[in-house]
Amino acid sequence: MPTPNFSIEFFPPKTVEGAEKLRATRQKLSELHPKYFSVTFGAGGSTQNGTLNTVLEIMAAGEDAAPHLSCVGGTRESIRAILNEYKGHGIKRLVALRGDLPSGYGASGEFRYASELVEFIRAETGDCFHIEVAAYPEVHPQARSPQDDLQNFARKVRAGANAAITQYFYNADAYFQFVEQTRKLGLDVPIVAGIMPITNYTQLMRFSDMCGAEIPRWVRLKLASFGDDSASIKAFGLDVVTQLCERLLAGGAPGLHFYSMNQAQATTALWQRLV
Template sequence: MKTNNFSIEFYPPKTAEGADKLRVARASLATLDPKYFSVTFGAGGSTQQGTLDTVLEIINEGHVAAPHLSCVGGSRESIRAILAKFKSHGIKRVVALRGDLPSGYGGAGELRYASDLVEFIRLETGDWFHVEVAAYPEVHPQARSPQDDLQNFARKVHAGANAAITQYFYNADAYFQFVDNARKLGVDVPIVAGIMPITNYTQLMRFSDMCGAEIPRWVRLKLASFGDDSASIKAFGLDVVSVLCERLLAGGAPGLHFYSMNQAGPTSALWQRLAST
């Protein structure tokens, strides 16, 4: 694949069985030699310890890993402590996000937005961390308008982010338009395309409804037509997403960030398809 900016995302497992399965998947994906692995957290940073534990496992295996860090619901002191812990373990990359409040939670915390978190990271730690932030080519589902969302993104970058990773999407034009608009606001950092393999129609629809990612009508109807035929869903999904990746890279996307869902097969299949083109 014609990019060295290729990364893979995991979520922290909640059970011993899940941890074992992730180790097997990670060992397989590590053979693809990604630039780094990232590890997410639960709402309100609720799995932050699990995130760190998983990151440290990855580092101990000899790979680069980046924990996700949210500011929502947290205090400056609590975030300062997390950053200090990251530094003490030699962690050099972090994905800085606002995050979502868990249901029933009261306040948003002392740092309300991801731009506040990025600024705080820089004030506390200087240039120690390579900071990634999120981008939404199809507009954040809670944004007041596309223009407001774009301005929010620019604020995060200008606060000190080194790069961005997009929410997944299946419309390459949305990505290219977003990048063009961001450049006009002075955003000059790499904007890496987030890629979600298609393996399960019901799961994909649920995720997409939550995060605001659009499933093109022709893709949605084709997937629905397969019913419970998972082999056909995966084969069609591989075709759709590999063509998307090829177009993104050919159009100048600086890299790809794969949402693995803790599975090796779908990302490996995409990688192999792309490596052969």
């Protein structure tokens, strides 16, 4: 079985202090030698410059980096300009997403779905970019049905995606069933498991409510029972997520993509238990 690939996600900082903190975090996480770092892209391109600047700094340090590119609220002209800019900087990897409209936006732009974005990238740039797309083992919260969601994923792959990264989850069975369903459709791209370390109960609940990720009842109750005891929350969370990662890797997951939240400690602790 090939060695799994580990990668790490950041979001672009909004302040000078945030940039300094992320720089220190990235330097620590670089010691783990991830395959690449990815950097998120705000809805409607709201963090476009921050995304690019962060990616370029990572690349200047000798690491591979992949900007996220969300198309909602964008036009063909604006996306074409971004792609040309990325090509000019020697960027070879993209995470192509639909994204969500920020509040205050009316129209959704010229792209309705991530599959249309992938198709456009391929038409404009050929094989210039390695394209990753999103996958939802527990079903996208806006999907009409699990079957519709699976077909949406298939369209992205058939439009030219090279690989996928899942939304985070804590139920390995959901991941394995999703992968099995994609294989039955003839889709053979690697599906990397997205991993969210557990360090803060309130934050985790808020994120999970927004993105539709299910926290198993026993995990939720155990976390709630710790109250403000952050050390116990982190220790329990590390055990739970380590066991999840071990099961995923043993079951053939081709890699893990860590949602770092611009923090080094939790991802490093997980990584050290797995390698």
